[in-house]
Amino acid sequence: MSTATTNRRYAGFLGAFLLVALLLAGGASYLASSSPDGLDAVTQTGCSETDAGLQGQCIAQNAGEHPAAGSPFADYAVGGDEAFTGVAGVIGVIATLAVAGALFWLLRRRSGP
Amino acid sequence: MTTELVGMHMSDGIVNAPVSLGFGVVAILGLAVCVARARRDLDDRTAPLAGLVAAFVFAVQMLNFPVLPGVSGHLLGGALTAILVGPYVGALCVAIVLVLQALLFADGGLSALGTNITNMALIGTFVGFAVAVAMRPLARRSRAGLLLTAFVAAWVNTVVASMGFVVEYALGGQGLALGTVFGLMAGFHALIGIGEGIITALTVGAVAAVRPDLVYLLRGQRSELTLRTAAVR
8 A cells, every 4th residue: 555545544534533523513512411411410409590590509609700701602602692502513623623733743753854 | 600501510619719729730730741741642643633532522522411310411531532542642632622611612610720621631531541551451352342441441530530529629619518529429420421431432443443553552562563673674
């Protein structure tokens, strides 16, 4: 197998990997459960949710407003609209790939002279 | 404060400032070691794969699955990344996901980044990798062995990472009896770990089916020996 073929196959594998990530974040994310996760469920134990906020006594009452709550993508929505969760997901996948890919490319051992 | 909680991770204020700061130092020191050691595991071929693994973890962390009425869980990704790209690169993958989630998506607090990175990126990844290494002979023997290794490593990484929170809560949290926090965290994450195990086994199994040479856990000493022999010739 020539190097060119090997490289093309590897690029194909990486492309398929990216496609799966984009489909999960952009599509399957709409099917995700909206119940609190294990940690949030524990921190909310003892409280009930009301329109006025958490009532009762629980760990989550110690939590402050998130400093990035005003971010356009806060809570995986776009401008507060959860109809765009998939868009937020795709942006997140691309941002993660950009940051992680750049860091790992810079850190890598350079091959050959 | 919003009661709409889409996701995951500790918010600011769940543990007090000194404990948050302390674990911030732990996280920075741990990640510094990972950066130094990750170089060895990154080259022209594995660096792009590692970037994609991080992006994949971000995507899958969005997919909360129900575990009990009113309680969900999501992938943490420690064992998954460690098995595919090694523990040092893997911990960096999870940490990058956590930082971007906090900064872009207001998911997980900023002062809580230290505790979240310690639990999910450091404890989860290295514990998951230790289990996977212990089971490596089984993983090399057969496909079923590899899937079982991925499942068990992921289950343990989830439960032990959740115990990280219990320790942090014991040191600097309040609002619920410690025994209750321990019992609920262990119980919920024993269930969430099953989902983490299935997702990890499916992902590792899929990569191993097409490119077993890219699975870090399966490489190890044998391929190093082969490379050395080839270099001598």
